[in-house]
Amino acid sequence: KQEVTQIPAALSVPEGENLVLNCSFTDSAIYNLQWFRQDPGKGLTSLLLIQSSQREQTSGRLNASLDKSSGRSTLYIAASQPGDSATYLCAVSNDYKLSFGAGTTVTVRA
Amino acid sequence: NAGVMQNPRHLVRRRGQEARLRCSPMKGHSHVYWYRQLPEEGLKFMVYLQKENIIDESGMPKERFSAEFPKEGPSILRIQQVVRGDSAAYFCASSPQTGIGETQYFGPGTRLLVL
Numbered sequence: 001k002q003e004v005t006q007i008p009a010a011l012s013v014p015e016g017e018n019l020v021l022n023c024s025f026t027d028s029a030i031y032n033l034q035w036f037r038q039d040p041g042k043g044l045t046s047l048l049l050i051q052s053s054q055r056e057q058t059s060g061r062l063n064a065s066l067d068k069s070s071g072r073s074t075l076y077i078a079a080s081q082p083g084d085s086a087t088y089l090c091a092v093s094n095d096y097k098l099s100f101g102a103g104t105t106v107t108v109r110a
Numbered sequence: 111n112a113g114v115m116q117n118p119r120h121l122v123r124r125r126g127q128e129a130r131l132r133c134s135p136m137k138g139h140s141h142v143y144w145y146r147q148l149p150e151e152g153l154k155f156m157v158y159l160q161k162e163n164i165i166d167e168s169g170m171p172k173e174r175f176s177a178e179f180p181k182e183g184p185s186i187l188r189i190q191q192v193v194r195g196d197s198a199a200y201f202c203a204s205s206p207q208t209g210i211g212e213t214q215y216f217g218p219g220t221r222l223l224v225l
Contacts, residue, residue: 036216042218043218096143096166097169098143100145100152102151
């Protein structure tokens, strides 16, 4: 059974600081890994999808790396802004199911 | 191309009533997934459906919960005789083709509150 862990559970940083969010998973036989953003009371917004054959993906200020063999992924957010405040979820796909971590709640202080 | 639609967005039920949650996938998507997010927990897979077929319901509680995806119309998640522990956010996602390894597109969720 796939277990996904996200550390830390919460993070508070001043505006402009870089964010580093960690995700680990127990079963490395994944198809892909996805990072989502969830705002309070809202749905999920997909940020980045990394296929199992890839090592990283980038979109604007976001960069996600994947080390499948060690079961780890890291999401970097450069030059954080108050608008980046949200919960970030990591999800892995072993087949058609996504297994989610509990998330990291980020607060960026102005 | 409209995204995944879910309704209602908020639903309040008293214990013992039935809750019906609807999900309309993105146009052209024939695979639907339901996930549940309990308070302070991550999303958990419940069920995977294709048109008129339940492919995997391993995440569904054995009693009171059922799901369907008819040939026409939205996918329905039905919870009979709701209890307070059913209070959660229920998310629907859809994908276009094979399902395996495909990107899943999520709806805004239905927040169910059982009084």
